[in-house]
Amino acid sequence: MQRNGRFFLKLILLPAFLVLAALTGCEKEKPDNGTTLPFERLRKDLSVQSSLLNRAINYAVLLPPEYEHGHDTYPVVYLLHGFGDNEKAWYQGGNIRYYADQYAGETGPVIYVMPQGFNTYWVNKYSGTYPYMDMLINELMTAVESEFRIKKEASQRAVMGYSMGGYGALIMAAKNPEVFKTAVVLSMSFRTDAQYLNEPQGVFDSQWGTVFGGMGKSGNDRLTPYFLGYSPFHFFMDPGDPSCSGQHYFIDCGDDEESLSETNDAMHLLMRDKGINHEYRVRNGAHTWDYWHKSLPEAFRFIGYAFRNLPYPDKGDDTFQDEQVPAARIYSHFTEETQQPFHVMVPEGYTTEGNAYPVIYILHDRSAGMEQEESAALLARMDAGISGLRLPKSLIVEIPAGDDILSLETLGRIKEMVNLEYRVKTEGKFAVIAGNGGAGATLYTLLPELGDLFNACLLFDAELPSGASMTGTDMACYLDITDQGNNYQPYHSFYLSLRQQQIPHEYRVRQGLPSHGSFLAGLSEASVFIKDNLKK
Structure with missing residues (x-):
């Protein structure tokens, strides 16, 4: 009887032991010989x-x-x-x-x-x-x-x-x-609704219709209630939806x-x-x-x-740590007709070398009260790119623009003066032009007329108009915006325009708000694009 009792007890305890072993996933497994297996991550x-x-x-x-x-x-x-x-x-x-x-x-x-x-x-x-x-x-x-x-x-x-x-x-x-x-x-x-409606029938049926309904359908019949309920382009429209807050x-x-x-x-x-x-x-x-x-x-x-239940930190501004450019390499000019100021930075070795250089033009929107500091920081950043071999040896032409309207004639006159007074490659394929903020808006208005003067353009948090698009030129374009910037709608429109026209382009959205530090960081990231579009 005692043996039977012990046997009965073992039968009761065995299932309990197996359940316990299944639940203790942290324990090392032991094979039949009793040795411990290595921990498998x-x-x-x-x-x-x-x-x-x-x-x-x-x-x-x-x-x-x-x-x-x-x-x-x-x-x-x-x-x-x-x-x-x-x-x-x-x-x-x-x-x-x-x-x-x-x-x-x-x-x-x-x-x-x-x-x-x-x-x-x-x-x-x-x-x-x-x-x-x-x-x-x-x-x-x-x-x-x-x-x-x-x-x-x-x-x-x-x-x-x-x-x-x-x-x-x-x-x-x-x-x-x-x-x-x-x-x-x-x-x-x-897919957006428009993309969903334009999907080829075979792709739609195999990839979408089988999940969201509407197999074999075309047009608005594809937009089944089930699809709409699972489309972020619809449930994000309702501010009361739980998906819209706290996530x-x-x-x-x-x-x-x-x-x-x-x-x-x-x-x-x-x-x-x-x-x-x-x-x-x-x-x-x-x-x-x-x-x-x-x-x-x-x-x-x-x-x-x-x-850790902590808010994701904002990206801090660029700290302007670049070494300042010696004053002997920076020259200040004014156009005779409009008295438009501009500054030219020549690369190190310019006075001893006989080379002709490509040119990077920058329409510069500077913060009120910080004009001199931001000009110095911009030239230092570009010089650091050249000395670090991220950019080709180039002349840098800074044109303070802000919200002032810079005319095509004035810009053309600046380019003429640079071509005459400096040892540069004068053809448009050896020049690119960039602009930020309000100066970027000015550059955007001039783009249709700039195809012969420049090989590429770069816009950084530019204050573009609603429905912005590329017209009148097919020059390569670099679009850069911060994800909290206010110009996200026109940037999206401009980006779609570049894609639809198959114009060479790059598009970047980076963390943060528009600032001069963000502009400098964006310029640094754009160095490959600039280098590729300054023809050698």
Whole structure:
């Protein structure tokens, strides 16, 4: 009887032991021989059985090094893949372990979860037959957050994705604010209404209609109620929608995208118009891991601030640390007819070399009371670019302009004087022209007449008119604006005009508000464009 009793007790305790072992994901696994297996940070080939989808859903988990010891819980980032990829994408092409470790100082120790999303766009199917979002929230997350020591507060959960996963990150946080407070949206794959209507039928049916309804439809019939309910271009229109306040959105998209840069830029405009707090970046690049990898340093920083419940800091002004240009290399002039002042900085070695140089003209909007300091800072920044070999050896011509109207005749006269009095390459292909603020607005009005005088133009937080577009010239153009600047609407219009006309261009949106420091930082980032457009 005693033996039977002990046997019965073992039968009772065995299931309890197995449950306990399943729940203690932090413990090192032990094989049958009793030895301890090494701690595995990257757990691949995991799965959860979904009753909602009636199938197993694969996922992977990356644990922080600290997870091996102790019993702390950790914030979590759900990483969503793009169309046609799977849960392996983030740890294979994305190399998430390297980047997570590299920027752990920004985020603190974090658990990363990579679920399999198929081609669902991370939402429930319109027909109700494949409720993927419900599955992820109610089944996969519940299982994962029971298996691993994960903090369960919305403020300690973030979701980040690229392409289809970028939309997934946005929609997960927008539709589930009680679950996620933070979304990092990389190269979001979605469509404005106009883009949606113009999608080729085959692409529409396979990529969109199967998820949002409207299979085989054309025109406005594609805009099903289900699509409208899941389109940020509609739910962000309602200021009372929970998605519009209290969430942390970080949006980043390359300017070389075929159509997604237009989509993401349009969403930025809507969010600015509606006062929805967000960070927005546009950098040089396309729909590639190379671009997304370069997004990660700031994305991790953004997530880290959100996890600490701290506001994301504004970008400080450029501190003007460049070495000042010797006065002997700066010459001041006035045009005879209009008494327009301008300043010429010659490169180091100008007096001893016999070379002819290209010219960078800058229409300079300076702050009242800071004119001399800002002129000196501008010339110092350009000189630093030349001495650092980021810019070719060039003459720099600064034309103080501000909100004053600089006529085409006066600008032409300045160029004539520079060509006559200095050793420069006189053809237009060896000159570029830039302008900031009000001076940028002046440059914009002159653009139709400048095609023969300059090879490229650059506009920095320029005060462009509503509906701005490129007309009368096809010179290459560099558009730079801060994400909190007031000219986002005309910049978007001008950007679309350049794309539609297939005019060579670069587009940048950087953090912050317009300032002279921001202008100098933008000039530094534009050095490759300037160099490429000063013909040798």
